[in-house]
Amino acid sequence: MIPLFVAIPLGAAFIIPLISKIREGSARWIAAGSALALLCLSVSSLWWVRKGVLVYSVGGWKPPFGICMVLDHLSVLMLLVINLIGFLVLLYSLDYIKKYTAPSLYYTLFSLLLAGLNGLAISGDLFNLFVFLEIASISSYALIAFGTEAEELEASFKYLVLGNVADLLILFAIGVLFGRASTLNMADLARSLQSISLTDPVLYAAALFIVGFGLKTALVPFHAWLPDAHPAAPAPMSAMLSGVVIKVVGVYALTRVIFSVIGITPLISSVLMFLGIVSMAAGVLLAIGQWDFKRLLAYHSISQIGYVVFGIGLGTPLGVAGGLFHLFNHSLFKSLLFLNSGAVEHATGTRDLRKLGGLCRTMPVTSATSLVASLSIAGVPPLCGFWSKLLIIMAAFQAGHTIGAVVCILTALVTLASFLKVQKFAFLRAAEGLCKGAREVPFFMLAGMVLLALLCIAAGVFFSPFLELVITPAAQVILEGRRYAGFVLGG
Amino acid sequence: MRQESGMTLIVKRITRITVSLIFLFGVYIMLHGHLTPGGGFAGGVIIALSFIHLVLAFGKKAALKRISETTISAFESIGGVFFWSIALGGLLFSGVYFLNFLPKGEAFSLFSAGTIVFCNIAIFLKVGAGLFAIFVALAFLRMPDEKEEGGKAA
Amino acid sequence: MSLYALCFILFSIGLYCLLVKRNLVKKIIGLGIAEYAVNLFFILLGFKENAEAPIIDKYAATQNFVDPLPQALILTSIVIGLGVMAVMVAISVRIYEKYRTFDIREIRRLKG
Numbered sequence: 001m002i003p004l005f006v007a008i009p010l011g012a013a014f015i016i017p018l019i020s021k022i023r024e025g026s027a028r029w030i031a032a033g034s035a036l037a038l039l040c041l042s043v044s045s046l047w048w049v050r051k052g053v054l055v056y057s058v059g060g061w062k063p064p065f066g067i068c069m070v071l072d073h074l075s076v077l078m079l080l081v082i083n084l085i086g087f088l089v090l091l092y093s094l095d096y097i098k099k100y101t102a103p104s105l106y107y108t109l110f111s112l113l114l115a116g117l118n119g120l121a122i123s124g125d126l127f128n129l130f131v132f133l134e135i136a137s138i139s140s141y142a143l144i145a146f147g148t149e150a151e152e153l154e155a156s157f158k159y160l161v162l163g164n165v166a167d168l169l170i171l172f173a174i175g176v177l178f179g180r181a182s183t184l185n186m187a188d189l190a191r192s193l194q195s196i197s198l199t200d201p202v203l204y205a206a207a208l209f210i211v212g213f214g215l216k217t218a219l220v221p222f223h224a225w226l227p228d229a230h231p232a233a234p235a236p237m238s239a240m241l242s243g244v245v246i247k248v249v250g251v252y253a254l255t256r257v258i259f260s261v262i263g264i265t266p267l268i269s270s271v272l273m274f275l276g277i278v279s280m281a282a283g284v285l286l287a288i289g290q291w292d293f294k295r296l297l298a299y300h301s302i303s304q305i306g307y308v309v310f311g312i313g314l315g316t317p318l319g320v321a322g323g324l325f326h327l328f329n330h331s332l333f334k335s336l337l338f339l340n341s342g343a344v345e346h347a348t349g350t351r352d353l354r355k356l357g358g359l360c361r362t363m364p365v366t367s368a369t370s371l372v373a374s375l376s377i378a379g380v381p382p383l384c385g386f387w388s389k390l391l392i393i394m395a396a397f398q399a400g401h402t403i404g405a406v407v408c409i410l411t412a413l414v415t416l417a418s419f420l421k422v423q424k425f426a427f428l429r430a431a432e433g434l435c436k437g438a439r440e441v442p443f444f445m446l447a448g449m450v451l452l453a454l455l456c457i458a459a460g461v462f463f464s465p466f467l468e469l470v471i472t473p474a475a476q477v478i479l480e481g482r483r484y485a486g487f488v489l490g491g
Numbered sequence: 492m493r494q495e496s497g498m499t500l501i502v503k504r505i506t507r508i509t510v511s512l513i514f515l516f517g518v519y520i521m522l523h524g525h526l527t528p529g530g531g532f533a534g535g536v537i538i539a540l541s542f543i544h545l546v547l548a549f550g551k552k553a554a555l556k557r558i559s560e561t562t563i564s565a566f567e568s569i570g571g572v573f574f575w576s577i578a579l580g581g582l583l584f585s586g587v588y589f590l591n592f593l594p595k596g597e598a599f600s601l602f603s604a605g606t607i608v609f610c611n612i613a614i615f616l617k618v619g620a621g622l623f624a625i626f627v628a629l630a631f632l633r634m635p636d637e638k639e640e641g642g643k644a645a
Numbered sequence: 646m647s648l649y650a651l652c653f654i655l656f657s658i659g660l661y662c663l664l665v666k667r668n669l670v671k672k673i674i675g676l677g678i679a680e681y682a683v684n685l686f687f688i689l690l691g692f693k694e695n696a697e698a699p700i701i702d703k704y705a706a707t708q709n710f711v712d713p714l715p716q717a718l719i720l721t722s723i724v725i726g727l728g729v730m731a732v733m734v735a736i737s738v739r740i741y742e743k744y745r746t747f748d749i750r751e752i753r754r755l756k757g
Contacts, residue, residue: 003588007579014571017564059581059589127718134725141732150743151754157736161663164676164729171683171722172656178715179690528700532724625731629738 001048002056002069004041005079005118006132008034013111020104027104028094031111035087038114042079046470049076053487055124063124063489064188070124070488073473077324078121078252080470081331084455085243086114092339092448093236095441096346100234106146113139113240117248124488126174126184126261133170133249137163137216140245144233155225155232162225166215173208176201177261187488190261206262209254210271217250219309220279223302227286230301231294231351235342238294242301243335247327251308260477260484269315276310277407279303284414288421293341293351296422297334300377303411304330310408311392312478316399321475322391325467329384329459333376336452340370343445344426347438353425360427362438365446367427369453374423376456378416384459387467498548506548513541517619524611525604531611535618542623555627563624570616577606577613648689656682669737669747673730680726684719691715 012034020027048054054071057063090110097103116136123129141163145156178184180201181192193202211222218226226246230238258268283303290296308330311323343366344359345351360367376385389412396405440446459466477484521534546554581590593605659682662675691712699713737747744752 003578003582007575007582007588011572011575011579014568014575018568018572021561021565057587059591060587127721131721131725134729138725138728138732141729141736145736145739148739150740153736153740153743154752154754157669157733157740160729160733160736161672161676164733165660165663165679167729168656168660168679168683172686175683175687175690178687184714184718528698532720625735629731629734 001041002054002071002122003058005038005122006115008037008041009111009115009118013108013115016104016108016111024104027107028097031107032087032090032094034111035083035090035114038083038118039087042076042083045071045076045079049073049473055488064183064185067128068124068185068488069122070187071122072477072484072487073470074252074256074324074477075121077328077470077474078248079118081328082114082117082121082244082248085240085331085335086110086117088448088451089236089239089243089335089339091451092239092342092445093234094444096236096342096445097234099346100146106143106234109139109143109146110237110240113143113245117244120248120253124186126177126186126189126257129186129253129256130167130171130174133216133253134167136245136249137167140237140241143237144229144241146234146237147232152232155228159225159229162215162222166212166222169208169212169215173205173212176205176208180205186256186261187485190263190482190485191489193262193482202262203267206258206268209257209262210268210275213250213254213257214275217246217254217305217309218279218302219250219275219305220282220302221275223279223283226302227295227298230298230338231292235294235338235345238298238342239335239338242298242338243331246301246305247308247331251305251312251327255312255478259481261482263482264315269313272313273310273401273404276306276308276313277404279306280310280411281306281407284411284418288414288418291353293344293353293356293422293426294338296353296418297337297341300415300418301330301334303415304334304377307389307392307408307411310404311395314392314395314399314401314404315479316395317475317479318391318398319395320478321467321471322388322395324474324478325391325463325471326385326388328471329376329388329456332452332456332459333373333385336369336373336449336456337377339445339449339452340366340373343441343449346441346445353422356426357429358427359438363440365440365450369449370427371423372453372456374419376460378419379412380416382457382460384456384463387460387463498550502548506544510541510545513544514538517541517615521611521615522608525607531614532618534611535615536622538615538619539622539626542619543626546627560624560627563620563627567617567620567624570613570618570620573616574610574613577609580606649686652682652686652689655679655685658682667749669740669749669752672749673733673737676733677726677730680722684722684726687715687719687722 012030016027016030019030049071055063056069058067058069061067093106093110097106100106113136116132116139119132120129120136123132141156141160144159145152174184177189181189183189183192215222230241233241258264280303283299283306287296287299287303290299304326308323308327311319311326314320341351343363344356347363348356350356372383376383379386379389389408393405393408396408517534517537520529520537521531524530524534542558578589581592582588584592591605591607595603595605597603656679659675659677659679663672663679666672666675691714693709693711696709696711699710699716740752741747746752
């Protein structure tokens with residue numbers, strides 16, 4: 001069953017261009033159907049992994065010789081994030097993407113993106129991971145430029161250049177590891193690289209991996225592309241990029257490589273924490289002055305990813321669990337916020353906050369869902385963002401990392417201020433000229449937003465069973481580090 | 492020195508002779524992919540080059556009359572679907588994704604290696620059509636080009 | 646070892662070109678150089694002196710051959726590189742149509 005995670009969206013991506021020659025309208029239903037099937041599969045995979053790690057040898061070639069796919073709890077969490085957000089975003093796109101000229105191309109690229117991300121999450125082979133990373137990246141470059149306006153092309157080119165540098169660095173690092181251990185299977189690599197001294201080339205590979213995946217994640221010294229690229233894409237695509245792509249391509253791949261293959265050392269851990277803290281603070285400070293709705297959200301993505309990386313970098317059970325929980329929550333509320341911004345743009349034609357206003361009366365559903373998302377991201381108690389931030393802050397205090405904890409708290413406050421600004425200017429204050437005639441958006445767009453808002457509330461209210469069922473086992477995978485090799489290869 | 496429809500008579504005459512040979516060579520490389528160096532990708536590139544050769548010699552109109560953009564894109568999708576169904580065939584017939592489920596035959600003969608020949612044919616179609624589509628989209632049509640499909644053929 | 650160093654220098658040249666040059670086309674060329682440097686690095690990892698190509702032959706069994714795995718990987722990586730290059734060229738063509746220039750100093754409508 002495991003290869004279906006790649007096979008279904010890949011098949012959809014190949015079939016859509018054929019079918020849409022005959023019937024233009026059928027592309028959306030194929031894409032939506034495949035996304036729904038993937039969602040069902042990833043929910044049921046929660047049950048598959050209960051007995052332990054599943055290893056699938058593609059083509060019957062046993063690891064470490066063939067390519068293998070590995071399904072453990074961390075992969076399951078990632079699959080859940082990808083396919084849940086993917087399905088809801090696709091639901092939203094059914095109505096949103098109608099205004100573009102070639103919708104079937106959008107669905108093809110979207111399915112390709114899902115295939116790349118799913119493959120990345122279940123790959124057990126370092127080079128295979130790179131190939132899926134490229135598939136996901138190429139489709140996201142094309143999707144950012146989908147509108148083919150001047151700004152979109154410029155943003156896409158910027159992302160292309162920096163993303164390519166990242167890819168080359170990652171490939172270089174894979175080469176270094178291959179030269180050292182003569183294998184590319186991640187479990188086999190983990191077994192060969194038992195102890196790392198400070199003069200080991202593996203440490204060089206680790207640095208290259210951190211820079212490469214850091215570029216993909218947009219951690220602060222490497223963040224320049226994100227505030228351009230994410231707002232330029234069509235709104236559902238920005239939701240996908242901010243909610244899923246930077247997490248799977250960046251955080252997940254980094255965590256997998258650093259923790260399960262290379263092994264965490266105090267040095268790497270402190271580098272990760274430093275990057276996390278800097279991203280948190282810088283992201284939010286850059287965000288607060290923004291007036292473009294989507295650009296503001298993009299800067300907040302940098303800051304929130306900082307939380308995730310900081311939590312995982314702490315390396316304590318509480319910190320890692322908090323980081324992963326925040327990753328899940330952030331994918332919910334950030335995609336929701338991007339979808340809201342898309343709805344606002346769809347209805348009014350602008351996303352400049354200074355020109356908006358009074359939308360809470362004309363667009364009640366969009367306004368209500370955006371309120372839920374804003375409160376979640378700001379960390380207001382009953383909603384999901386609060387619990388994950390609380391876990392990370394507690395973990396930071398526990399680990400004696402007071403500076404990090406204080407930065408976390410301050411960032412949360414500034415985030416709250418910044419989203420109060422969004423709520424006030426876009427939704428609450430008296431209506432401006434542009435927003436008088438705004439009408440609520442079509443059904444599927446509303447459906448996507450409402451479902452995401454409900455999930456935000458549910459993840460906040462039922463956080464403790466969710467934490468126990470999904471997050472803690474996933475955190476366990478990270479904490480077990482290189483014992484990953486034993487689970488995959490046996491013995 | 493480009494005239495209304497393509498290049499000079501000499502080029503056209505030579506092209507008429509060489510194109511079919513290049514085409515055949517591409518097919519040869521593809522069919523012997525499991526025996527000698529080469530395979531679907533190399534064969535596909537060669538065949539795309541033969542079409543590009545044709546376009547350069549005879550001009551855009553004459554070449555695109557024979558193979559329209561829709562046909563190219565359809566061929567590419569067919570290649571993709573074909574490759575995908577080989578992978579799924581392994582899953583259906585023997586329970587393992589991408590398993591080589593056909594009889595392997597005798598080593599070093601043309602009809603051997605099970606599904607690998609068919610994989611090569613699929614990649615051949617995809618790469619050939621994809622590369623030619625990229626060329627046409629970039630050089631001639633100036634059409635919207637979210638066509639990066641070469642990367643998928645990996 | 647010096648071969649690896651040369652590889653690294655080639656990579657640095659490509660990276661320099663990619664990051665410093667102001668012309669989009671030159672950036673693309675720089676990307677190509679950096680990519681080939683990485684590919685070369687991989688191939689060198691599997692290289693053995695006086696070895697043969699890793700092809701099984703009907704007539705003579707090859708004993709001493711270079712590592713075929715990096716070659717297979719690099720074949721994939723070249724294909725990926727082709728795809729990325731195609732997207733890059735396509736986007737820069739479109740950028741030229743919109744801005745009528747390849748100079749990035751004049752392509753800056755995004756800021757903040």
